[in-house]
Amino acid sequence: MASSFDQFQKRRLISSYFSVILIIFIVLTLLGALGLFVINTEKISGYVKENIPLTVYFKREANDSVVTAFGKQLKDAPYIKDYNFVTKEDAAEKNKDILGDFETLIDNPLFDSYDIHLKSAYVQSDSIKNIDVEFRSNPMVADVSYDAVVVEMANENIKKISYWILIITGGLTFVAMLLINSSLRLSIYSHRFTIKTMQMVGATKSFIRRPFIWRGIKLGLIGALLAIAALLWLVNYVDEKLPFLNIWKDWVPTAIVMGGVLGFGIIIAAISTFFATQRFLNLRTDDLY
DSSP, X not given: OHHHHHHHHHHHHHHHHHHHHHHHHHHHHXXXXXXXXXXXXXXXXXXXXXXXXXXXXXXXXXXXXXXXXXXHHHHHOTTEEEEEEEOHHHHHHHTHHHHOOGGGSSSOOOOOEEEEEEOGGGOSHHHHHHHHHHHHTSTTEEEEEEOHHHHHHHHHHHHHHHHHHHHHHHHHHHHHHHHHHHHHHXXXXXXXXXXXXXXXXXXXXXXXXXXXXXXXXXXXXXXXXHHHHHHHHHHHHHHHHOGGGOXXXXXXXXXXXXXXXXXXXXXXXXXXXXXXXXXXXXXXXXGGO
């Protein structure tokens, strides 16, 4: 009978520890995933901005030397990410399905042009207007075209997303602390009589707390390591699907997030265990029931 009861208690204890580790793992994985998203927000926003095209059209009288000189100007400009020269013949071929065949026309009505992508830092309304003015100062430039509405919307939406990410991160961190604290508290609850018995035979509070805190740290460490393993898989998956993020190439921010997950798991487990144990140490014997 005693053996069966001991086995039951042991299974119950293992189940309690498993529940704590599972909660820590889930919470830290979510928190770490959000952290990874936060540190890559700038890259994502930069990618979106740098894919907004700006096109410079040349007048028909612009010769090859004018076009070549403009290309050198773009190459030396600090705000250019990349550019591509498109002849009017190439433009006609690309738009053949929409505009029809120009072979029957006397002259191709399209213009030679440069398709340009700016660096993300310059995809701002004021910066693009200044670049627009600079390009138009060239007498051989017929027009400069870009979607100002898209630029404005991109910047506004990125600001909104960053704002809400900060709020969600703060809220999730608070919820994570509550969940981990509650799970560890329930785990220690089953030992409340042991804690009170040790206290009654003269054990000091620090002596009683020490093994519980160490166990809490171990549970937090296991949960954090499992969360880091899941996050590493997530990083590898995202890096394959979105290579422009270069997550592994720029590995330092990712390592900081992983270290934060590990540290947060250990620290919150230790603090939660301390206060949970302290609570039962301060209870009267009658209040244990």
